[in-house]
Amino acid sequence: MITFHFFSQHQLSLLVQTLLQAQRLLDVQLLKQYVTDTEQIKLNEQLAAAETRATKDATVQRVARQFKHLGAVEIPQQQAIVQQAERLPLKLYRAGVEVNLQDADVSPVWRAQMLNNLMRLKVTNPVSFRFLDNKLYQATPAQLQDVSETVVAQILEQQLQDQFGQKDPIEVQQLQQMIQTVLQLLFPFVDQIIHDPAQWFTVFTKMQEPDFDIQTVATEIRRWLLPIEQILQALVN
Secondary structure, three states, X not given: OOOOOOOOHHHHHHHHHHHHHOOOHHHHHHHXXXXXXXXXXXXXXXXXXXXXXXXXOHHHHHHHHHHHOHHHOOHHHHHHHHHHHOOOOHHHHHHHHHHHOOOOOOOHHHHHHHXXXXXXXXXXXXXEEEOOOOOEEEEOHHHOOOHHHOHHHHHHHHHHHHHHOOOOHHHHHHHHHHHHHHHHHHOOOHHHHOOOHHHHHHHHHHOOOOOOXXXXXXXXXXXXXXXXXXXXXXXXX
């Protein structure tokens, strides 16, 4: 999914048409929060027509079935289905998400992404989801906080700029991406899990070193980094 805030109003119509032609229906849903009430009426009409056509499409029906049974597919193959599912009509997408959020056989990477999508769609109905600890929790997506807005994320970003701002930009980018990946997998409990951002930041920097040994990390941090390491490795195996 993409971010739309940088599009000016006169570009919005072109963007909508481009997304509809590409059948990126979930992205079009996200546009609703950036348009006026009058524009939203037209957008809803266009979206409803596109979703009606899509629902009758045999390929869309096949993707919807695959998505709803995502856990039956090997983890390395799940990504392609997840990406295709983001082109589904909202009703079909949410039906699959409700199942996948609780399925232990769905990679936590995709479960976190799905919950994040529901947050961005401002879904007000509570959902149950399985977290990294394999326990089920309940949350109202519209009430969740974006990872970038958490206190921890802002502290880590400031430390990154303070300590690495003048260093190799590629090195900084790699570190930034690693931090963001970990935080996304800790969503929506980032601030509840990371009590000492400075300590975590030190670990993040050490993880860049070739001789890094995760067994030397404090237990309360290793508890989360070990499964995350295994989860990310499973995506490519």
